[in-house]
Structure formats: structure tokens, C-alpha cells
Amino acid sequence: MSSASSGTRHPVHYTTATTPDGEVIGYAWGGFDGVGWIDRPASSLSAYQAGREWYRKVDEAQREGLAPHAVVASLSREPGAGPVTGAPSVAALEELSRTVTAADDRRLLAQLHPCDSQAWQELSDAFDVLTDEDRKVGSGGGQLSREGVYHVSFPVYTKPLWRAVHALSGVGAVTPEHRWVDNPMDPHAPVGALHPADAVRAATAIVRGERMCEGTLATALKIGLLDAVALSLRTWNASRRDERAGAAGPHPGCTGGPFMLYVAEAK
Structure with missing residues (x-):
């Protein structure tokens, strides 16, 4: 569940979505190439299911015609979202999403x-x-x-x-x-x-x-x-x-x- 383009090299802004117990669900991003959602492949089944709702939110915000930075800013105010953060590229964010944590183990x-x-x-x-x-x-x-x-x-x-x-x-x-x-x-x-x-x-x-x-x-x-x-x-x-x-x-x-x-x- 990702609308990211791993080939992009443009900087992006993103917000980190987490579950109530602190597990990272994924990342909603926006930048030169548009907006998108990136799952964590190592996340739990419940986090993956929660990610579907985040994907929907990203899609709805995009359909409203908001600028990419406005989409991320809006989503960062959702429950479970972190502050807006910068990343060098979508590819770097995808690499971050592949991190396996001790909690995953x-x-x-x-x-x-x-x-x-x-x-x-x-x-x-x-x-x-x-x-x-x-x-x-x-x-x-x-x-x-x-x-x-x-x-x-x-x-x-x-x-x-x-x-x-x-x-x-x-x-x-x-x-x-x-x-x-x-x-x-x-x-x-x-x-x-x-x-x-x-x-x-x-x-x-x-x-x-x-x-x-x-x-x-x-x-x-x-x-x-x-x-x-x-x-x-x-x-x-x-x-x-x-x-x-x-x-x-x-x-x-x-x-x-x-x-x-x-x-x-x-x-």
C-alpha cells in the first residue's frame, strides 16, 4: 500500500503515523512529486489494517486539491500523527520504512x-x-x-x-x-x-x-x-x-x- 515513487530524488516532508501503543504504522508524505503513503512491511497485522485508513486519508486530502505541504500539515494534526519532518527523498523514506525494530522481533x-x-x-x-x-x-x-x-x-x-x-x-x-x-x-x-x-x-x-x-x-x-x-x-x-x-x-x-x-x- 504505497503511492510512493522510489526513483524520486526530491526532498519531501512527512508525518509518522503510530498506533496508541507507539508502533509505527507508516508515513504520509508530500513533495515535488505529489503526496503518498508508505507502509512499514514489518509492522503488525493491526498496524497494517490501520494503515488502510491512513491511505484513505491521504487519498481524500489529495482529492481536495490541497498542495502537498498542506496535505502533510493537515494529516499531522490527526490522532496518532507526529510532527512534520523532512526527508531527502521518497526513496530515503522507503528505506526508513524497511527498518525492523526490537519490538517487531x-x-x-x-x-x-x-x-x-x-x-x-x-x-x-x-x-x-x-x-x-x-x-x-x-x-x-x-x-x-x-x-x-x-x-x-x-x-x-x-x-x-x-x-x-x-x-x-x-x-x-x-x-x-x-x-x-x-x-x-x-x-x-x-x-x-x-x-x-x-x-x-x-x-x-x-x-x-x-x-x-x-x-x-x-x-x-x-x-x-x-x-x-x-x-x-x-x-x-x-x-x-x-x-x-x-x-x-x-x-x-x-x-x-x-x-x-x-x-x-x-x-
Whole structure:
């Protein structure tokens, strides 16, 4: 949801829109090239939905025929808007919108269920028993039917591999809080260990991406991303488990439901 032109180099003025709890929703800007709205790709689902209303406000202000600086000044008086600020270009503002904050990471980690020991055991078991044969991706379709029509080919995954993939959902690593459509999966092999929040992002992109574009899982498997995700999540959960074991009494985050009260930032 952006009417920005990333190629512009002209200075712009903008106002920052935030939620009541301080999360940045996006930026309404105005300048030589007109006015526009820029989302934050890493924002929460609720912030993204709030951004739709801001997009509408920008569009309405533009239709009123106001000058770009007047549009921004008007929007800066809306609830949740910040003061009018300058930026060297729309491209610089788009770059700012791609900033991922510690709060973004904490929100994704809060989707995990560290107190569901059965789900985490299933994740460990499913990945531990995967063999090289289980990891092989077959191919279906591609044949010529009796009617003379070729069926589109598609990847065929083994049951053990599907078990491992489904286990990611079981621990809460596949979440609508990561807008994977706006954050495509990196097609390159991961470098180093994944931050657990990045593992949640990758797990969501892999599982949901496969439903929309067959072969996403095959790519993640080939470059080692799927295994990196599982290792990161298992390491994170093990560290949380050790911390809970060393605490006096049960932690309130384990009284039921998703683990929302205690999310230690993994290093």
C-alpha cells in the first residue's frame, strides 16, 4: 500500500503515523512529486489494517486539491500523527520504512508457544528422524492426458517432510503477524545462525508461500533454510526452558495459551 515513487530524488516532508501503543504504522508524505503513503512491511497485522485508513486519508486530502505541504500539515494534526519532518527523498523514506525494530522481533516471538511441551517435542522428533530420502523432492504432473492436455508439473514431498513442516505451525512459528507477501523469502542460503524472530518470519514465508506458490518449500529445503529455521527455534525454546527451570515456581506465561508475558530477546 504505497503511492510512493522510489526513483524520486526530491526532498519531501512527512508525518509518522503510530498506533496508541507507539508502533509505527507508516508515513504520509508530500513533495515535488505529489503526496503518498508508505507502509512499514514489518509492522503488525493491526498496524497494517490501520494503515488502510491512513491511505484513505491521504487519498481524500489529495482529492481536495490541497498542495502537498498542506496535505502533510493537515494529516499531522490527526490522532496518532507526529510532527512534520523532512526527508531527502521518497526513496530515503522507503528505506526508513524497511527498518525492523526490537519490538517487531518481540511481537513475533510472542506468537510462539514455549509451554506446549508436546508441540516442541513433535518439532524435535520430526526433524531428528528426517533422512536424505525423506528430503528428496519428487515431481508430479507433466503428463499428456488422453484429451491431449499437459498437466502442470508440481513438487511431491514425502510424508516425513510434511510432518516436519506441520510441526512448525504447532509451535506457533507460522503467524499472520508476519506479512510474508510483503516480505518475500530470501532465496539464498542463510549465513550464520538465524535470530529466532527471523526463524518465525522464514517459517511463515515457507509454509504459507508453499500454498500460494508450489516449490517454495523445495527451495527452502535446498538452500538449508528449513533446517536453519528448526535449529533456531529449538535453540530458542531450550534456552527458555532452562530459564523457566531455574526460576522459582512456574512462570505466569505458562498458565495457558500463547506465551505472551515473557519474551526474552535472543542474542
